[in-house]
Amino acid sequence: MKDDRKYQKQHYKQTHTEMGVYQIKNQQNGKIFMGSSMDLRGIFNRHKFELKFNNHKNRALQNDWNKHGHEMFSFDVLEKIKPEEEIVTELTELRKYQQKLEKMKEKWFEILKPYEEKGYHKNSKL
Secondary structure (H helix, E strand, O other): OHHHHHHHHHHHHHOOOOEEEEEEEEOOOOOEEEEEEOOHHHHHHHHHHHHHOOOOOOHHHHHHHHHHOHHHEEEEEEEEEOOOOOOOOOHHHHHHHHHHHHHHHHHHHHHHOOEHHHEOEOOOOO
């Protein structure tokens, strides 16, 4: 049993988390909230938790969530970064992925323009 836990812990440490750009889309009005994360599953859980407990930093998104209900929102991955074989542990490697994510996010903001009536972002500045 102890060896099994040790194996699981080691496996977890060596497993890449999904990284990429995501959107939370209001299916009722088409508005989009976008972001990027080094841990997509974790960021989706965070947004859902904050929205559920009426504590999301984006008040417009929170208001629509409260008005339309969670059923009207989808959580979608727009693009993922394919992890390299080595496990990301060093700061320089983390920065490399963060830079890739930032460029990817800028690209998607340019494509979708989630501002004003199209989204939950205030202006075109990231």
